[in-house]
Amino acid sequence: MTHSFKGRAALVTGAGRGIGRATAVGLAAGGAKVALLARSEDELAGTADLIKEQGGTAYVVPADLGDDGRLAEAIARVRDELGAVDILVNNAGVVWPLGETPAVDVGEWAAAMRINVLAPVTLAVAFVPGMLDRGWGRVVNVSTGAVARPGSMIGGNAYVTTKTALEAHTLNLALELDGTGVTVNVYRPGLVDTAMPGYIRAQDPGRIGAALHERFIRSHTEGRLITPEQSARTLLDRLARDNGTGQIWDFDA
Numbered sequence: 001m002t003h004s005f006k007g008r009a010a011l012v013t014g015a016g017r018g019i020g021r022a023t024a025v026g027l028a029a030g031g032a033k034v035a036l037l038a039r040s041e042d043e044l045a046g047t048a049d050l051i052k053e054q055g056g057t058a059y060v061v062p063a064d065l066g067d068d069g070r071l072a073e074a075i076a077r078v079r080d081e082l083g084a085v086d087i088l089v090n091n092a093g094v095v096w097p098l099g100e101t102p103a104v105d106v107g108e109w110a111a112a113m114r115i116n117v118l119a120p121v122t123l124a125v126a127f128v129p130g131m132l133d134r135g136w137g138r139v140v141n142v143s144t145g146a147v148a149r150p151g152s153m154i155g156g157n158a159y160v161t162t163k164t165a166l167e168a169h170t171l172n173l174a175l176e177l178d179g180t181g182v183t184v185n186v187y188r189p190g191l192v193d194t195a196m197p198g199y200i201r202a203q204d205p206g207r208i209g210a211a212l213h214e215r216f217i218r219s220h221t222e223g224r225l226i227t228p229e230q231s232a233r234t235l236l237d238r239l240a241r242d243n244g245t246g247q248i249w250d251f252d253a
């Protein structure tokens, strides 16, 4: 089923592949014009081509969310292309650094914090004021069920910590904006067959921890991963129908 996002302008981060790509395609199919942000320009072009083939409107905005200067340029570019952002989907994320915490590079940990937390905050700071002016806006921050089950990601301390911080930011901002017409929600996408779990499967179990590695190998071989399109459908369904704010939308719930 196609949802209606007619007349809306959306920004989706991490829109070159996986859940972000499926979300951007779904938003465009529903009539939104969509700005697509990630680092890999070829992947963004692939998403844009697909959207355009289906009669939609898409703009490619290559940028590294971990680079403040590039992010500022990307925000200006999104404003030029879309004029305003009504729907912000902070989907881009990284699962690294993995491994025992004392062995982890703190610089990488900080970089993950920039990408998984500070970039979504920066995009909210940039685009929520316009949403408030118009009295309507939607922010969805893509998290993980591992926040509720940290034991499922032992060896992923940076990932669980950054996503927990992202959820805290989301729920607190939702309360701050309650009653304004701008809603802010978390989406936990389930276990999805994308590059991210593939990256974990490809790691050395001796480095990231045998239990974590084995869990991701098993879920794959047992065929328990859902497709990005399945996961994105749930996100889009909630986005199209739900006026609630400060909620955790969980694919597995």
Ligand SMILES: NC(=O)c1ccc[n+]([C@@H]2O[C@H](COP(=O)([O-])OP(=O)(O)OC[C@H]3O[C@@H](n4cnc5c(N)ncnc54)[C@H](OP(=O)(O)O)[C@@H]3O)[C@@H](O)[C@H]2O)c1
Residues within 6 Å of the ligand: 013, 014, 015, 016, 017, 018, 019, 020, 037, 038, 039, 040, 041, 043, 063, 064, 065, 066, 091, 092, 093, 094, 095, 115, 142, 143, 144, 145, 188, 189, 190, 191, 192, 193, 194, 195, 196, 197
């Ligand atoms: N797959 C799962 O099972 C699962 C489960 C729970 C939560 N999630 C969450 O779902 C979201 C999407 O993940 P996915 O599974 O679709 O993974 P994915 O296929 O690896 O996609 C991640 C996207 O984020 C972009 N990205 C990563 N680092 C970036 C950076 N520094 N600047 C800009 N863009 C960046 C990537 O593009 P570039 O590399 O080209 O920049 C890519 O488009 C993530 O937040 C992830 O934590 C996924």
